[in-house]
Amino acid sequence: xxxxxxxxxWLPDLSTDRLWRRERRxxxxxxxxxxxxxxxxxxAVQGGQRVAAADxxxxxxxxxxxxxxxxxxxxxxxxxxxxxxxxxxxxxVGALADWCGRYTPWTAVDATADExxxxxxxxxxxxxxxxxxxxxxxxxxxxxxxxxxxxxxRLARMGFANTxxxxxxxxxxxxVARFGRDPDRxxxxxxxxxxxxxxxxxxxxxxxxxxxxALSRVGLRRVDDLLGLPRAPLAxxxxxxxxxxxxxxxxxxxxxxxxxxxxxxxxxxxAFAEPVSAAGDLAAAAERLLDALCADLERARLGARRLxxxxxxxxxxxxxVAVGTSRPLRDPVRLFRLLAGKLERLDPGFGIETLVLAAPxxxxxxxxxxxxxxxxxxxxxxxxxxxxxxxxxxxxxLRRLRAGGSHLPERAWRxxxxxxxxxxxxxxxxxxxxxxxxxxxxxVPPQPRPLHLLPWPEPxxxxxxxxxxxPVLFRWRRVQHRIAAAEGPERIGxxxxxxxxxxxDVPDPAAAVQAPLRDYYRVEDEGGARYWLYREGLYxxxxxxxxxxxxxxx
Amino acid sequence: xxxxxxxxxxxAESPSPDPxxxxxxxxxxxxxxRIRRLERGHGKAGRDxxxxxxxxxxxxxxxxxxxxxxxxxxxxxxxxxxxxxxxxAMGGTMGAATGFCAALLGRLAAGDGADGAILWCCRDxxxxxxxxxxxxxxxxxxLLVRGRRDADVLWAxxxxxxxxxxxxxxxxxxxxxxxxxxxLHLAAETGGVTGFLLGRAPADRQASPAMTRWRVAPLPGxxxxxxxxxxxxxxxxxxxxxxxxRPGSWDVTWHAGPETDGHGTAGGAFAVRPPAAGTxxxxxxKTLVFGTAER
Numbered sequence: 001x002x003x004x005x006x007x008x009x010w011l012p013d014l015s016t017d018r019l020w021r022r023e024r025r026x027x028x029x030x031x032x033x034x035x036x037x038x039x040x041x042x043x044a045v046q047g048g049q050r051v052a053a054a055d056x057x058x059x060x061x062x063x064x065x066x067x068x069x070x071x072x073x074x075x076x077x078x079x080x081x082x083x084x085x086x087x088x089x090x091x092x093v094g095a096l097a098d099w100c101g102r103y104t105p106w107t108a109v110d111a112t113a114d115e116x117x118x119x120x121x122x123x124x125x126x127x128x129x130x131x132x133x134x135x136x137x138x139x140x141x142x143x144x145x146x147x148x149x150x151x152x153x154r155l156a157r158m159g160f161a162n163t164x165x166x167x168x169x170x171x172x173x174x175x176v177a178r179f180g181r182d183p184d185r186x187x188x189x190x191x192x193x194x195x196x197x198x199x200x201x202x203x204x205x206x207x208x209x210x211x212x213x214a215l216s217r218v219g220l221r222r223v224d225d226l227l228g229l230p231r232a233p234l235a236x237x238x239x240x241x242x243x244x245x246x247x248x249x250x251x252x253x254x255x256x257x258x259x260x261x262x263x264x265x266x267x268x269x270x271a272f273a274e275p276v277s278a279a280g281d282l283a284a285a286a287e288r289l290l291d292a293l294c295a296d297l298e299r300a301r302l303g304a305r306r307l308x309x310x311x312x313x314x315x316x317x318x319x320x321v322a323v324g325t326s327r328p329l330r331d332p333v334r335l336f337r338l339l340a341g342k343l344e345r346l347d348p349g350f351g352i353e354t355l356v357l358a359a360p361x362x363x364x365x366x367x368x369x370x371x372x373x374x375x376x377x378x379x380x381x382x383x384x385x386x387x388x389x390x391x392x393x394x395x396x397x398l399r400r401l402r403a404g405g406s407h408l409p410e411r412a413w414r415x416x417x418x419x420x421x422x423x424x425x426x427x428x429x430x431x432x433x434x435x436x437x438x439x440x441x442x443x444v445p446p447q448p449r450p451l452h453l454l455p456w457p458e459p460x461x462x463x464x465x466x467x468x469x470x471p472v473l474f475r476w477r478r479v480q481h482r483i484a485a486a487e488g489p490e491r492i493g494x495x496x497x498x499x500x501x502x503x504x505d506v507p508d509p510a511a512a513v514q515a516p517l518r519d520y521y522r523v524e525d526e527g528g529a530r531y532w533l534y535r536e537g538l539y540x541x542x543x544x545x546x547x548x549x550x551x552x553x554x
Numbered sequence: 555x556x557x558x559x560x561x562x563x564x565x566a567e568s569p570s571p572d573p574x575x576x577x578x579x580x581x582x583x584x585x586x587x588r589i590r591r592l593e594r595g596h597g598k599a600g601r602d603x604x605x606x607x608x609x610x611x612x613x614x615x616x617x618x619x620x621x622x623x624x625x626x627x628x629x630x631x632x633x634x635x636x637x638x639x640x641x642x643a644m645g646g647t648m649g650a651a652t653g654f655c656a657a658l659l660g661r662l663a664a665g666d667g668a669d670g671a672i673l674w675c676c677r678d679x680x681x682x683x684x685x686x687x688x689x690x691x692x693x694x695x696x697l698l699v700r701g702r703r704d705a706d707v708l709w710a711x712x713x714x715x716x717x718x719x720x721x722x723x724x725x726x727x728x729x730x731x732x733x734x735x736x737x738l739h740l741a742a743e744t745g746g747v748t749g750f751l752l753g754r755a756p757a758d759r760q761a762s763p764a765m766t767r768w769r770v771a772p773l774p775g776x777x778x779x780x781x782x783x784x785x786x787x788x789x790x791x792x793x794x795x796x797x798x799x800r801p802g803s804w805d806v807t808w809h810a811g812p813e814t815d816g817h818g819t820a821g822g823a824f825a826v827r828p829p830a831a832g833t834x835x836x837x838x839x840k841t842l843v844f845g846t847a848e849r
Contacts, residue, residue: 381719382671389699389710397700401683401693413683418697449684451653484774528772528788529649551682554653554689554787 003190007132007148008110008173009155009164011096014128015041015089016055019082021159038076041084042069052084056161065125089128095318096160097130097260102271102312102354103141103151105263106133112174112206126178131170131257140269144187158316169193170257171249175204175223193250198224205245211238223249264308264358266300268292275314275351282311282352283343289357290332290339303328303365309339311352319347324395326386326419328365338387390419408495409453409550447490448522450532450551457548460533468539470521474531476549481525488521492534522553530554590620590798608662608748611823612806615791619766620798624658628765629715629739629749633794635771648752650789652681653689654770655724655750657787657808660690660822662722662748670721673714675699675707677726689787690810690822695721708734711741711749718745726752732762739763767794773805786810791824 011017016039023033033039038058040051049069061076073079093109100107110129134147141147144166155162165176167188176188179200188196197204200223202212215238220226223246226234231243247253268289276282286309297304305328310320321342329335346352390398398418404411463473470486494517516537524530530553536546607623609616616622624630634651659672672695674681679700683693697720701707704727711725715738725738730751742749751764773788787808793801806824 381717385714385717385719386697388713393699393701393706393710399679399698399700401681401686401696401698403683409682413693415679415698448688450682451649451656451685451689452680453682453685454680524772524774526774528774530772551680551685552649554649554656554685 003168004133004135005138005144005166005168006170006173007134007151007164007166008170008177009100009130009132009151009162010126010177011093011128011130011155011160011162012125013053013055013161014092015053015084016058017160018089018092020055024159033080038063038079040072040079040081042081043084043086051081093128093130094260096155096316098318099312099316100130100132100151101261101310101318101356102269103147104132104134104137105261105267105356105358106259107131108257108260110174129174129177133257133259134166148186154316167193167196169249169251170255171206171245172197172251174206175200175249179204194227197249198222198227202226205242205249207241207245211241214238215242262360264360265302265362266293266296267356267358268296269354269356271354272352275348275353276355277348277351279343282346282348282355283340285355286339286343286357287332287336289355290336293357293359294330294332294335297330297359297362297365300362301364301366302359302362303330304335304359304361305329305363306359306361307335307339308358308360309343309346310356310358311346311348312354312356313349314351314353315349317349319349319352321345323391324361324387324419326383326390328363329387330365334384334387337384338391341388341392386419395419406495407492409449409492410455410457411495413453448553450530451554452552453532454550457534457550460547460549462533462535462547470523471533471547474523474533474547474549481527481529481531483523484526486521486523489519489535490521491517491519493517518548520550608658608665610658611661612804612826614826615793615802615804615806615824618793618800618802619796624748625765626662626748627743627746629735629742629751629763631735631751631753631762631764631767633753633767633769635769650772650787651752651768651770653787653808654768654789654791655752656686656689656691657822657824658750659722659724660686660692663691663695671695671697671719673697673699673710673720673723675701675710675714675723675725677701677704677707688810689808704728704730708738711751712737714745715741715747715749716745718747720747722748722750724750724752728754736763739765762795766796766799768792769794 019039019041020033023031036057038055038061040054040058040063042049043052044050045052051063051065051067051069051072053065054063054072058072058076058079061079063072063076063079067075069081072081090109097107097109108131110126110131112129113124113127132151134144138144138147141150148164148166152162152164163177163180163186165173165180165186165188167173167176168190172188172193175197176186180186180196185196202215202221202223202225203209205223207215215221215226220229226242226246235243244253248255270285270289272285276285289309293304293307304325306322306324308320308322310318312318321339323335323338323342325335325338386398396417399415400418401413402416404414406412458476461475462471464471470483470488472483474481474483518534518536520532520534522530523533531549532551532553534548534550536548539545607616607619607621607625609623610619619625632651632655634648663670663672672691674696676698677700679698681693681696681698686693686696699707699710699714701710707725707727708730711723714720714723723742727734730738730753735751738749738751741747769792771790771792773790788805789808790803790805792803793799795801804826806826808822809825810822
């Protein structure tokens, strides 16, 4: 495997930057904060109001996270305070990680601060950060230095204080982004982790604060001090985390992250010199991306089952549309027809500067020879129709009727999705639309069955002369029907081997316990309409039987 | 310069008025065929040959329809009985209209060979497989399309009709606008697909671009009291309007076709029942003015 390159971004003032950004977007007469006013967020911690985060101006006045609010006010009399909102911070970091998808599909939120043994509500200087795996992506932006400068510059213009670093290992990049003093040495050359880490303090190894304090008590303060030490006593006294973090930072030990979004199998990217917002331009760009992606799909002998078109906006937003297909597809014309119907939902805002088309779900598709006359087969055209319908109406809107292998009416036939989900094992394309094999002799019972079956049997009021006799009158939905003729009963027993069925599969939750048998009657009312009724359970003296309407005949 | 054609003026006092000349039957048939072709628009099916009509299986009904049956590549409306006639009971009364539609689709599918899905567009589906199979329609050929709004259902119908892929398209829409109906009919002509629109009986007798409009109601008295074998479906079919045909009303019984491999039946046919004594007689003789019935 090729050498991996990780980029770590530290957003030290994310909470206050978020508030400042919100403030600057307001019109001047609605602003609450004047520029340059020290700002801090406050949270109720340990029974008192404490500073959760402070911006640069407040820190210059001596305000520090964790201080009681009264102390902070004494240090900075002009301090403006707002309530801390950790949830909004988390959302913002997530959105920034998504925005970083313009550089690489592999992005994640840095959760290092949540892994330690510290209180998650306590202020943590390294709480907010991002991971980017930019292996193989840097050349698209003119090299690593250019990519790093582009990323930090864009974040800064958006109003986020940030530092970022690049290294072979995630640990080294993290350490340099937060502890590297020299802004010119943010890019650790391949294999240079040891040299760059050695002079850094031990906190740079992503160790919990308690461990760092314990190490410093025995005189170990810099990474250098640990490098030569025997591992076993170190692990015995300070836990395995020390050696593990050291090895991860140096690249001796693998470290795994889960990217925020699934990394697509294939993607194509188009960056614009100027932000684009016209619908026609976006469509033309999508067409170019499709051509590139379909060429890649053909080389990989794959077809797309799902396509995502994501636009990265000038203002740091992200907008996207997705289409699904019923079978693997790599024909740019057909895919564009699907995508074109959704392009209007792409919200360009002030303009889209980068457009990425990805195929997150693919399936094998062999080489194909089109017909000599260039016309698609009927099955293909049906699949095209299904794709058009499914993408507009939603994936669950296309269904087929299938025999269900049960004698209970509501389970004997069921509706199944007509199009298999992309993550399901791919069915042979022809079999997807063939008549079901399961339609055996028992699928159509010898007794007449209704044309409409109510999804849930509806209770009706019934007048029956004798308990064990078809009714002469029933009332359904407040309308009375006088029965002219009836036929029955047809007794349908419960599925006793499914006694533990979940309530969702049984029409009446109470019926799940005992699942009484049903006596079905086919009746015709005076108007000629034909109904399917049943009485639940056997007749028992003193117990009024319950009647239900279950369907209509043609 | 054309010579002026004298206005044919009959002499006021003609002693022996000649009987009007009988038109040449061959010429009449040719003119009728040309008009039919003109009426069928400019769809791909309409220009050169009109596909064979879908017969209902009884000469009495088929004879009332132009071309001896329901025109393919066109839109047909099927409505249930008016609400007030059934005492406001909504649910059960549409069964007859749905059943008629399913039976027609069964005949259509049986004549088509094996392929061709049938699109059934609706807002909520409670169709039941065995009931469809009993009416001669193989449930495996149905493709159920569910739309959240009527507009979605109409759009799905139009897409299906225009694509020319499915064997037939059925839609269930409460009150489609006239423009929507027109679009559907044009789509059916373009794609060469037969469309059926299931709905309620419209309150106003508005003109419709559909080729036919049927009203289907269940016929009472089909089930003799006492325990007996379940009789075949019996409906009163009313052909409310029909382009180029005669509206009429028939009491029919549906007879299942030959059994196929355990799937139920394929096809099947309608048979007009002689009117029962005391019930309203079927009227095939209504005044015909430009293809619409005057009542």
